[in-house]
Amino acid sequence: MRVVAIILLLGITGALVYVLNTRLGSTPAMGPLISPFEGFWQNCEAEAIQFPPNVSIPGLQAPAEVWYDERRVPHVFAQNDHDLYFLQGYVTARDRLFQMEMSTYQAAGRLSEVVGVKALSTDRLFRRLGLAYGAENSMRLAQTDNKTMQVLDAYTEGVNAWIASLSDAEIPVEYKMLGFRPEPWTAMKCILLSKLMAHTLTGKTDDLGHSNVYNTFGPYIYNSLFPDFPDSLEPIIPSGTPYEFEPLRLDTPAAYTPVPVVGKLTYPDVHPNNGSNNWAVSGKLTRSGFPLLCNDPHLELKLPSIWYEVQLSAPDHNVYGVSLPGTPSIIIGFNDDIAWGVTNASRDVLDWYHLELDPTGKKYKYNDEWVETFDRVEEIKVKDSLTVYDTVRYSRHGPIVYDDHFHPGGQAIHLAMRWSAHDGSNELMALYKLNRAHNHAEYRDAIRHFECPGQNFVFACKDGDIAITQQGNFPAKWPKQGHFILDGNNPLHEWQAQIPFEQNPHTKNPAQGFVYSANQIAADTAYPYYLDGEYEHFRNRRIAWLLSHHAPFDTASIRNVQLDVFQLAVTDILPVAMTMLHKDQLSENHRSVLALLDSTYQRAPLARGASEQPVISALWWQELYHILILDDLTGNKIYDLPGSYQVAQLIRSKPDFTLFDDRSTPGVDSLPDLVTRAFKSAADTFLVWKQKHPDESYTWSKLKSFNLPHLAGASLRGFEGRKQENAARWNVDELNVEGTPSCVNAIGKQHGPSWRMIVELGPEPQGWGVYPGGASGNPGSFYYDMMYDDWAAGRYFKLHRYKPGVKDASVKSVQSFTPRS
Amino acid sequence: MKKFLIELLLVMATGYALGLVLPWWAIVVAGAFSALLAGGRGMRDLFAGLLGGFLLWFLYSLFLWKSTDSNLPYRMADIFPGQLSPVMLTLITGLIGGLAAGFSCWTAGQLRILILGKKK
Numbered sequence: 023m024r025v026v027a028i029i030l031l032l033g034i035t036g037a038l039v040y041v042l043n044t045r046l047g048s049t050p051a052m053g054p055l056i057s058p059f060e061g062f063w064q065n066c067e068a069e070a071i072q073f074p075p076n077v078s079i080p081g082l083q084a085p086a087e088v089w090y091d092e093r094r095v096p097h098v099f100a101q102n103d104h105d106l107y108f109l110q111g112y113v114t115a116r117d118r119l120f121q122m123e124m125s126t127y128q129a130a131g132r133l134s135e136v137v138g139v140k141a142l143s144t145d146r147l148f149r150r151l152g153l154a155y156g157a158e159n160s161m162r163l164a165q166t167d168n169k170t171m172q173v174l175d176a177y178t179e180g181v182n183a184w185i186a187s188l189s190d191a192e193i194p195v196e197y198k199m200l201g202f203r204p205e206p207w208t209a210m211k212c213i214l215l216s217k218l219m220a221h222t223l224t225g226k227t228d229d230l231g232h233s234n235v236y237n238t239f240g241p242y243i244y245n246s247l248f249p250d251f252p253d254s255l256e257p258i259i260p261s262g263t264p265y266e267f268e269p270l271r272l273d274t275p276a277a278y279t280p281v282p283v284v285g286k287l288t289y290p291d292v293h294p295n296n297g298s299n300n301w302a303v304s305g306k307l308t309r310s311g312f313p314l315l316c317n318d319p320h321l322e323l324k325l326p327s328i329w330y331e332v333q334l335s336a337p338d339h340n341v342y343g344v345s346l347p348g349t350p351s352i353i354i355g356f357n358d359d360i361a362w363g364v365t366n367a368s369r370d371v372l373d374w375y376h377l378e379l380d381p382t383g384k385k386y387k388y389n390d391e392w393v394e395t396f397d398r399v400e401e402i403k404v405k406d407s408l409t410v411y412d413t414v415r416y417s418r419h420g421p422i423v424y425d426d427h428f429h430p431g432g433q434a435i436h437l438a439m440r441w442s443a444h445d446g447s448n449e450l451m452a453l454y455k456l457n458r459a460h461n462h463a464e465y466r467d468a469i470r471h472f473e474c475p476g477q478n479f480v481f482a483c484k485d486g487d488i489a490i491t492q493q494g495n496f497p498a499k500w501p502k503q504g505h506f507i508l509d510g511n512n513p514l515h516e517w518q519a520q521i522p523f524e525q526n527p528h529t530k531n532p533a534q535g536f537v538y539s540a541n542q543i544a545a546d547t548a549y550p551y552y553l554d555g556e557y558e559h560f561r562n563r564r565i566a567w568l569l570s571h572h573a574p575f576d577t578a579s580i581r582n583v584q585l586d587v588f589q590l591a592v593t594d595i596l597p598v599a600m601t602m603l604h605k606d607q608l609s610e611n612h613r614s615v616l617a618l619l620d621s622t623y624q625r626a627p628l629a630r631g632a633s634e635q636p637v638i639s640a641l642w643w644q645e646l647y648h649i650l651i652l653d654d655l656t657g658n659k660i661y662d663l664p665g666s667y668q669v670a671q672l673i674r675s676k677p678d679f680t681l682f683d684d685r686s687t688p689g690v691d692s693l694p695d696l697v698t699r700a701f702k703s704a705a706d707t708f709l710v711w712k713q714k715h716p717d718e719s720y721t722w723s724k725l726k727s728f729n730l731p732h733l734a735g736a737s738l739r740g741f742e743g744r745k746q747e748n749a750a751r752w753n754v755d756e757l758n759v760e761g762t763p764s765c766v767n768a769i770g771k772q773h774g775p776s777w778r779m780i781v782e783l784g785p786e787p788q789g790w791g792v793y794p795g796g797a798s799g800n801p802g803s804f805y806y807d808m809m810y811d812d813w814a815a816g817r818y819f820k821l822h823r824y825k826p827g828v829k830d831a832s833v834k835s836v837q838s839f840t841p842r843s
Numbered sequence: 844m845k846k847f848l849i850e851l852l853l854v855m856a857t858g859y860a861l862g863l864v865l866p867w868w869a870i871v872v873a874g875a876f877s878a879l880l881a882g883g884r885g886m887r888d889l890f891a892g893l894l895g896g897f898l899l900w901f902l903y904s905l906f907l908w909k910s911t912d913s914n915l916p917y918r919m920a921d922i923f924p925g926q927l928s929p930v931m932l933t934l935i936t937g938l939i940g941g942l943a944a945g946f947s948c949w950t951a952g953q954l955r956i957l958i959l960g961k962k963k
Contacts, residue, residue, distance in 0.1 A: 066907050066916070068910070199922075740917075
């Protein structure tokens with residue numbers, strides 16, 4: 023009897039242990055997860071920094087130190103390049119390992135390995151886009167340069183030294199939730215990460231949508247919606263700057279009609295608002311007499327933050343700024359002599375080529391001859407499922423992304439992609455040199471290595487120079503080349519040449535006393551090359567105005583430029599809309615809403631988080647845009663949508679534009695009718711909300727409902743940005759978020775300034791910065807989202823760029839690293 | 844009673860010591876070990892394991908939370924289904940530790956009785 027009891031009990035105990043130890047579907051194994059010895063409890067971190075003060079590490083070459091300030095930013099002091107980047111890898115891995123791994127899994131198209139079959143289509147797409155192919159090309163180039171490999175290898179060693187030290191208890195909590203472990207880091211992953219950034223900043227493509235607009239609506243409507251750009255748009259290089267070089271000559275092909283694309287081709291989302299602001303003001307316009315430099319890159323906002331602050335100090339240089347977790351060096355920052363920042367050049371370096379394939383599918387036509395494709399078999403491992411093999415054919419243009427067995431929806435069409443990220447390039451060398459640059463000549467020498475993604479590098483030096491360069495590997499294009507799908511058979515449709523470095527737009531110490539960029543067009547029509555791209559029309563004009571009119575600046579007043587919420591997008595259209603509006607047709611309720619757009623707001627429409635006015639103007643524009651444009655550009659095809667600036671231009675200059683008519687109503691509507699209809703609809707939306715929330719204001723902040731999710735999104739919804747206030751759940755409604763994506767303070771719904779930096783040059787450069795997040799990627803750490811509401815409120819923190827050996831009260835903790843033999 | 848307390852404390856002590864070096868199922872081993880050494884009392888083995896495992900896991904998780912003042916238990920409570928609070932999470936933690944130790948202890952206790960005969 024007892025034996026029976028024992029067998030029964032053994033069965034129960036065994037079953038219990040099994041259930042607790044096993045991942046069931048998407049629920050992690052409860053035993054490991056909830057055990058206070060190895061589960062999430064072990065990821066609870068106190069505010070007081072508790073890193074071991076003495077660490078002996080194999081791989082380090084000489085003693086080194088890392089200091090931590092009041093925001094737990096690491097400051098690395100090493101005696102040589104190897105140890106410097108080793109420790110950068112080590113501390114970055116300690117703070118952001120999960121983020122580093124997920125970014126590189128995404129870039130490599132390996133998400134299915136950890137997440138399962140639901141990531142398979144994303145992975146297939148990323149493989150077909152050829153990021154790994156481009157990374158391999160960059161790796162081959164890197165291997166020809168000793169310094170590059172030394173830096174990559176040292177960083178890799180540092181990351182792996184951290185991973186090797188991790189016990190089960192210390193593994194980041196996301197791994198515990200998702201049920202996998204960190205794998206060894208490689209130099210290739212550093213390069214994959216830079217290709218991911220290339221995708222984020224140059225991966226957006228509208229050629230397919232443009233082709234459809236052209237085919238469906240014809241050239242007149244197309245050119246009205248997507249014109250080439252007039253000089254009046256405040257280009258980066260001041261209008262009137264002469265270009266005194268002999269441009270390369272191109273062979274322009276005959277006119278052609280692009281093929282239409284039917285059906286919704288899936289393409290990985292690249293946020294349309296990815297961009298940035300930067301500027302440098304010369305000492306002529308500052309109180310200190312020294313230049314001021316500012317930069318705020320605009321990206322999707324998640325936790326952990328895309329940026330990681332760090333100081334890197336070695337005998338030959340001492341630089342502070344932000345880095346990208348997963349790749350060595352500092353991307354935006356300042357050293358003893360200079361400061362620099364970047365905005366996206368927004369040039370089109372991604373084009374599509376329509377190919378005709380032979381019946382076997384192994385050859386494509388080029389120059390009227392059949393050329394063989396070469397195949398690349400992508401092996402996609404899928405967790406809890408079979409490995410998937412996807413054969414991607416490559417042409418001379420690039421991978422044939424869409425073909426007869428990968429075309430979700432619509433007809434089979436063969437489209438190859440030519441993308442400058444496919445080329446081998448060594449951006450790391452540009453950054454390595456920039457981190458150590460002392461003056462303008464060295465800045466220019468450094469950035470010439472930077473090829474993709476093309477950026478506007480702003481520069482300021484303590485000797486007074488300011489400069490800006492649009493630098494990247496840009497193809498020389500004939501007019502409108504790249505607007506549409508190109509003909510893969512025609513050699514003249516290929517990128518015929520690369521614009522030489524010296525011919526890329528740049529300027530130094532212009533008469534206006536400042537340089538700036540906000541993703542606008544680089545130059546006026548005097549620039550001899552075709553500047554194909556998708557450009558900003560609002561932030562640049564506002565920045566130029568502020569910098570021209572509010573001098574002299576100091577570090578306090580320059581913040582007002584970064585935080586400016588004046589909506590040029592509203593002043594561009596509101597006066598016209600007001601005159602067109604049939605006010606007599608409005609009900610009393612509608613009139614009360616209209617009254618909120620008072621004359622103060624009409625003169626200076628500020629996107630204040632606590633105000634209702636931006637809500638009304640936004641809803642009105644949204645409705646109007648829908649009535650004018652969206653109702654036509656929908657259906658079974660992808661259409662690229664014209665920007666707000668251009669639609670506002672059309673409203674002012676072509677009120678009878680045929681596309682504007684509302685097709686759902688008989689007859690032709692006049693623009694005033696449509697403007698009125700849009701207003702009534704917007705006012706109704708506003709009033710309905712007010713009815714549902716009787717004691718609340720429909721503020722801009724509420725409409726935006728900004729939130730800061732964890733990078734794993736909804737599956738880890740407890741890890742979104744909150745604050746450490748009283749350890750209770752923070753009410754995100756209390757966060758007052760200003761701005762719009764077209765304001766200088768470009769905060770959108772889950773997007774905006776991912777880093778704000780202000781640097782004042784001088785004998786001792788001073789820096790201020792903030793971002794929505796914190797040093798640590800651990801949701802259990804006080805430093806995970808510590809700057810969230812400071813960032814929203816427009817506060818900045820003093821950046822500490824310590825001199826070696828000189829500590830002050832802001833140094834909260836020190837770690838000494840010694841080599842272990 | 845005293846022997847019950849000894850068994851209980853043994854579960855907690857070995858649970859802690861083994862927990863530092865073994866994965867989560869250290870608590871299962873601790874339960875079995877304690878019963879083989881000091882158990883063999885039928886249902887009391889179950890209760891010693893339940894209570895010992897509960898106390899160890901509950902108190903340790905509470906300590907980790909309170910000594911760091913970390914936000915993580917609030918976040919995890921939101922990820923778990925239902926409207927949990929961090930305190931409930933510590934109790935659930937204790938419950939799981941208790942169940943694992945309890946059944947293991949009870950099973951091993953029965954084994955001990957089989958081999959050595961029942962204790963008074």
